[in-house]
Amino acid sequence: MSETAKITVEGKTYELPVTTGSEQEKAIDISKLRALSGYITIDTGFKNTGSTKSAITFLDGEKGILRYRGYPIEQLADNAEFLEVAYLLVYGELPTKAEYTLFKESITHHTLVHEDMRQFLEAYPAKAHPMGIMAASLCTLSTFYPESQDPARPTEAIDLTIHRLIAKIPTLAAWAYKNAMRHPLMYPLNKFEYCENFLYMMFANPSEKYYADPVIVSALNKLLILHADHEQNCSASTVRIVGSSQANLYASISAGVSALWGPLHGGANQAVIEMLETIKNDGGGLDKWVQKAKDKNDPFRLMGFGHRVYKNFDPRAKIIKKAADDVLSKLGVVDPVLDIAKELEEVALNDQYFIDRGLYPNVDFYSGIIYRALGIPTEMFTVMFALGRLPGWIAQWKEMMEDNQPIGRPRQIYTGENERDFTPLEKR
Numbered sequence: 001m002s003e004t005a006k007i008t009v010e011g012k013t014y015e016l017p018v019t020t021g022s023e024q025e026k027a028i029d030i031s032k033l034r035a036l037s038g039y040i041t042i043d044t045g046f047k048n049t050g051s052t053k054s055a056i057t058f059l060d061g062e063k064g065i066l067r068y069r070g071y072p073i074e075q076l077a078d079n080a081e082f083l084e085v086a087y088l089l090v091y092g093e094l095p096t097k098a099e100y101t102l103f104k105e106s107i108t109h110h111t112l113v114h115e116d117m118r119q120f121l122e123a124y125p126a127k128a129h130p131m132g133i134m135a136a137s138l139c140t141l142s143t144f145y146p147e148s149q150d151p152a153r154p155t156e157a158i159d160l161t162i163h164r165l166i167a168k169i170p171t172l173a174a175w176a177y178k179n180a181m182r183h184p185l186m187y188p189l190n191k192f193e194y195c196e197n198f199l200y201m202m203f204a205n206p207s208e209k210y211y212a213d214p215v216i217v218s219a220l221n222k223l224l225i226l227h228a229d230h231e232q233n234c235s236a237s238t239v240r241i242v243g244s245s246q247a248n249l250y251a252s253i254s255a256g257v258s259a260l261w262g263p264l265h266g267g268a269n270q271a272v273i274e275m276l277e278t279i280k281n282d283g284g285g286l287d288k289w290v291q292k293a294k295d296k297n298d299p300f301r302l303m304g305f306g307h308r309v310y311k312n313f314d315p316r317a318k319i320i321k322k323a324a325d326d327v328l329s330k331l332g333v334v335d336p337v338l339d340i341a342k343e344l345e346e347v348a349l350n351d352q353y354f355i356d357r358g359l360y361p362n363v364d365f366y367s368g369i370i371y372r373a374l375g376i377p378t379e380m381f382t383v384m385f386a387l388g389r390l391p392g393w394i395a396q397w398k399e400m401m402e403d404n405q406p407i408g409r410p411r412q413i414y415t416g417e418n419e420r421d422f423t424p425l426e427k428r
């Protein structure tokens with residue numbers, strides 16, 4: 001007999017079905033609860049609410065496990081190419097050699113961005129944050145491909161949009177950066193692989209021959225893989241909920257970029273480096289900052305610490321910490337900020353406040369240090385996260401559409417005024 005859960009309210013007991021996932025995680029299905037009892041459930045911030053079933057990413061926050069489509073993140077980060085992982089997330093299986101060749105050819109074919117996009121770009125102020133430009137440009141792409149706005153698209157049209165997005169996001173990101181510097185834009189050079197092409201568009205200039213350091217290419221590949229998906233986080237849930245209204249994929253991804261921008265989510269990587277630099281400029285003493293982070297009357301938090309689901313360690317942070325050491329030593333970079341980061345990690349990990357709350361360095365704690373070593377400016381860090389996360393957002397959107405999920409529309413418990421009569425302005 002299948003398992004059920006019982007809920008008793010106002011003396012009446014209701015039996016609700018239990019759902020079990022492939023890793024034995026369990027959920028009580030409350031979808032009929034209101035119809036049966038008149039009650040809804042409330043869970044601000046969705047701390048205990050599963051918004052969907054999903055076959056894309058499994059993570060176990062207690063054990064520090066992260067797998068894409070069953071493959072451990074450690075194996076993918078060490079052995080795969082980012083586009084291979086993108087294919088895996090979006091289409092569910094690792095590509096065969098033939099499938100991978102075709103996929104890469106298609107991505108390479110679409111790297112160019114319509115020339116008219118330059119006019120939008122050039123209109124932004126030089127100080128425009130590149131995440132604002134990214135969100136706007138990705139949504140603007142939909143206007144160049146009006147057929148993508150039709151919700152009843154055939155599979156080939158969806159695939160074309162997916163390939164265009166993956167192909168064009170590095171071009172848009174590099175252009176946002178070059179434009180801020182008022183440097184000439186570099187067009188994609190399709191003899192290069194994905195990561196190398198991005199670095200070329202970021203760092204080459206028209207008058208010099210470009211060479212990408214393989215250490216940098218490989219570090220970038222790893223970072224993009226580590227960020228590629230993270231199940232129902234803030235931005236993925238945003239992409240799903242926007243997509244559930246049948247808004248087009250470009251608009252849904254653009255919404256994901258906006259959600260990622262915040263410092264509590266992807267924007268943390270920028271915030272971490274800014275925090276470490278503030279600590280360094282303040283003399284490097286850590287006590288004051290740790291005390292501030294613990295003080296409930298002080299809004300300061302240790303950026304790069306804590307995670308909604310990881311309470312023992314973030315497996316991505318473990319890989320990134322090692323990669324940061326490797327990259328810095330291979331490139332011969334000495335970064336005092338890395339020393340402060342290591343000290344801070346040590347202090348926080350031994351402090352009872354952080355121990356009691358399960359606050360560990362997350363993926364963003366060390367990623368900024370590698371990005372700095374690769375020459376990527378601080379304001380571009382969250383854009384780098386978006387580049388990596390794109391295939392995950394696409395996979396989440398695709399799964400939601402293929403499962404024919406209903407429009408996302410939570411309920412609420414109203415706490416405002418009860419009915420009252422309108423008073424005309426002259427009487428107020």
Ligand code: CMC
Nearest residue numbers: 264265266268293301302303304305306307308357362363
């Ligand atoms: N520094 C100090 N205290 C913290 C921190 C922190 N970084 N994070 C959580 N806490 C405390 C918080 O004050 C609360 O304490 P108490 O129980 O006494 O009220 C307790 O820990 C639980 O915090 P919470 O805010 O309820 O936890 P959450 O699961 O809602 O938030 C988080 C998770 C990531 C938003 C939060 O830990 C945070 O703000 N961290 C800093 C920002 C950051 O690094 N974000 C990147 C996350 S990883 C990249 C990604 O996937 O987005």
